[in-house]
Amino acid sequence: MTRPTLAVSGALATALLLTACGSDGASAGDDGRLSVVTGFYPLEYAAERVVGDVPGVTVETLTSPGTDAHDLELSPRQVGAVQDADLVIFSAGMQAAVDAAVAEQAPDRSLDVTSVVALAETGDDHEDHGDHDHEDHDGHDHEGHDHEGHDHDGHDHGPLDPHFWLDPERYAAAGAAIAEELAAIDPVNAEDYLANAEAFSQDLDELDAEFREGLASCEHDTMVTTHEAFGYLADRYGLHQVGITGITPEAEASPARMAEITREVEALAVPAIYAQSTLGGDLAEVIGRETGTQVLVLDPIEGLTDASAGNDYFQVMRANLEALRQGQVCS
Ligand SMILES: [Zn+2]
Incomplete structure (x- = not known):
């Protein structure tokens, strides 16, 4: 009689623990891992920098090396990745196929960096x-x-000019927004995300100083x-x-x-x-x-x-x- 009871308790404890871990509903996935999907390299790199050593977080990009980021089409597998992602990071107006996939598959699990990075009209x-x-x-x-x-x-x-990552200050703003989003989804690791974004921002400050001087x-x-x-x-x-x-x-x-x-x-x-x-x-x-x-x-x-x-x-x-x-x- 005790064994089944213990088993139930164990399952309940696990469920409670998962709930306590705070990921709201669909996020963090059934497998306890966090899947971050990004539109193209600069978003992928910023997300990787913000994630750093936090375990169990995967970051992938929809634009494979050597393909034109502006000219992207998504395979069914990639649309599936958008659908399954805990967070999709994209830049509205840059990649129409990604904009469409996010709107259809992941409107509530996405971060549009153009909502936080001030884009200017082309000069x-x-x-x-x-x-x-x-x-x-x-x-x-x-x-x-x-x-x-x-x-x-x-x-x-x-x-609007989408190439914000070529400006270190705008790129740092994107990193900070990614950290805030990840911290909200995965509050257990919030401090790490925010600290990693700060380190990323400092590296960008250094780069900015080198450009300014150079x-x-x-x-x-x-x-x-x-x-x-x-x-x-x-x-x-x-x-x-x-x-x-x-x-x-x-x-x-x-x-x-x-x-x-x-x-x-x-x-x-x-x-x-x-x-x-x-x-x-x-x-x-x-x-x-x-x-x-x-x-x-x-x-x-x-x-x-x-x-x-x-x-x-x-x-x-x-x-x-x-x-x-x-x-x-x-x-
Ligand atoms: Zn371009």
């Missing part, structure tokens, strides 16, 4: 070149490739990029971004548009222009050849690959700083 630089970009992209989007046109549309013509005295303040991802960075460190293709990661340009870009770059007389990776196929390489301008890599860090100039955000940002110091001729 004046973009507006200056807006006429050309707009014509060109419209032609591209409507005439051709529906698939690409659709994805680029979501990004190009969005009113870019304090440069011969050129106009930076020519292909993917116009560096508006926040440019604003922060006194540079002036000119995007070759507007805010699209990759865009095809007509021969006429290429000739026009070539003339623009020649007129700017910059010592270097920036491609977004060493993977090739970047318009900067073509423009560089046409104009005899040096091409350096400035990585928007939307994902890491073997070709990335480092193994994490900070390493690639420091490589970006070196590229900028060389390309803008900073002392």
Whole structure:
């Protein structure tokens, strides 16, 4: 008679313990683990930094290495991961497929970082070149490739610049918001999450100081990029971004548009222009050849690959700083 009673008590105790652990309802999963799903690398990295050594928390990203974060489509398995996640961290307006999956599968278990990070409209630089970009992209989007046109549309013509992680201060704000969210879901480890976010923020402060110092005295303040991802960075460190293709990661340009870009770059007389990776196929390489301008890599860090100039955000940002110091001729 005692055995079954004990067994019941044990089960009750377990249930009470789980309840006492405080995860509200669906969170923390049936397995006692916490599954965090993120949209793309900078969100994944921030979540990993905030989670740190807290056991039983998994962090995954929906954007696999080498795929364009802006151009993401989700597999059924990934939609399942969103459905099963305890927390989905995403950046509304950046990845339409993730926005849709969150809205359908996880509206109550999600953190939209754009709700806490102040996004700005794309800068004046973009507006200056807006006429050309707009014509060109419209032609591209409507005439051709529906698939690409659709994805680029979501990004190009969005009113806000999504590339907040290239600004250390905005990125730290995202880290703090992730910590608050995790602390609410998993209060037992709240102190760890908040302390880890603070350490992340301090690392970002250091990075910010290095950029500030490294870019304090440069011969050129106009930076020519292909993917116009560096508006926040440019604003922060006194540079002036000119995007070759507007805010699209990759865009095809007509021969006429290429000739026009070539003339623009020649007129700017910059010592270097920036491609977004060493993977090739970047318009900067073509423009560089046409104009005899040096091409350096400035990585928007939307994902890491073997070709990335480092193994994490900070390493690639420091490589970006070196590229900028060389390309803008900073002392
Ligand atoms: Zn981008």
